[in-house]
Amino acid sequence: MARSYPRVLAPLAAAVLAACGGAGAPPAGGPTPRGGPRTERIGRGAEAVAAVNVHAIYPTNFTNRRPLTRAERTSFTETSHYDDVIAFIDSLKTLDSSQIATGDIGKTSEGREIPYVVASRPRVATAAEAKRLNRPIVYVQADIHGGEVAGKEAMLAMLRELTADKNPNVLDSLVLMVVPIYNADGNDRFGPQAVNRPSQDGPEMIGQRANGQGLDLNRDYIKAEAPETRASLRMFDSWDPDVFVDLHTTDGTYHGYALTYAGSLSPAAKFTGPFTMDTLLPAVRRNLLARERIQTFDYGNV
Numbered sequence: 001m002a003r004s005y006p007r008v009l010a011p012l013a014a015a016v017l018a019a020c021g022g023a024g025a026p027p028a029g030g031p032t033p034r035g036g037p038r039t040e041r042i043g044r045g046a047e048a049v050a051a052v053n054v055h056a057i058y059p060t061n062f063t064n065r066r067p068l069t070r071a072e073r074t075s076f077t078e079t080s081h082y083d084d085v086i087a088f089i090d091s092l093k094t095l096d097s098s099q100i101a102t103g104d105i106g107k108t109s110e111g112r113e114i115p116y117v118v119a120s121r122p123r124v125a126t127a128a129e130a131k132r133l134n135r136p137i138v139y140v141q142a143d144i145h146g147g148e149v150a151g152k153e154a155m156l157a158m159l160r161e162l163t164a165d166k167n168p169n170v171l172d173s174l175v176l177m178v179v180p181i182y183n184a185d186g187n188d189r190f191g192p193q194a195v196n197r198p199s200q201d202g203p204e205m206i207g208q209r210a211n212g213q214g215l216d217l218n219r220d221y222i223k224a225e226a227p228e229t230r231a232s233l234r235m236f237d238s239w240d241p242d243v244f245v246d247l248h249t250t251d252g253t254y255h256g257y258a259l260t261y262a263g264s265l266s267p268a269a270k271f272t273g274p275f276t277m278d279t280l281l282p283a284v285r286r287n288l289l290a291r292e293r294i295q296t297f298d299y300g301n302v
Helices: 005-020 082-095 127-133 150-164 227-239 272-292
Strands: 100-107 113-119 137-142 175-179 243-247
Touching: 082 100, 082 113, 082 150, 100 227, 113 150, 113 227, 127 227, 137 150, 137 227, 150 175, 150 243, 175 227
Parallel strands: 137 175, 137 243
Antiparallel strands: 100 113, 113 175
């Protein structure tokens, strides 16, 4: 996992920021490689660019960074347990509570509280306060499948980087809500990666796809059988986010990109679906290419 984990985390965090409109403007004269010159090229024609050195985007020197995720503490050989996520959030709040509010959306079937972090400048703690700011509310959910760990780790690190940054950033223009470990029970059903996620590239020990009841939470939003689902729906209803991002990690899909994306597949998304696929996500793709030299593409199960 030490080889490929940062390769996924870096573009994932960058993509969420780009979707939020938080990346900086592209430098004058076009994009500049980050991490030194590279000879290999990705893409074709006008979109062909030098391959990104993702280690220049995701931090590699953790000396002055606190708190650290379990992945960072173990050189990306392990992923965070539930208790690690809670300790990380508590430490983040202790370091600076002026930008974040924390709470839980509800409890899992095994009684674990599902944590959330709301980050904004100025700080908001309730949906009513967020609405009064008259800013977009972006709701990012990770770990709906317990073994799909990249989103969980990337969002914890992203919250740290954003709140530690004293310069203007995305927190000054929107309200960011992060649920980093939605399927907390499944996350902690650790087993060998070869069993729980046989085609995923690490880590060696990983959680399971289903929740504690054996339900796939990504197939439960209509019947709402799981307590996690009902808690999530209550948050949607009360916070009414403008953008919802659900983070996954692939298990056996072959493509030439560290990061892919997909819009809503629901037939109910009559207006937001086309806007997401035809306007929002192509803009994210262009921004990542111009600003970070990261190539992304539509998700495809090959």
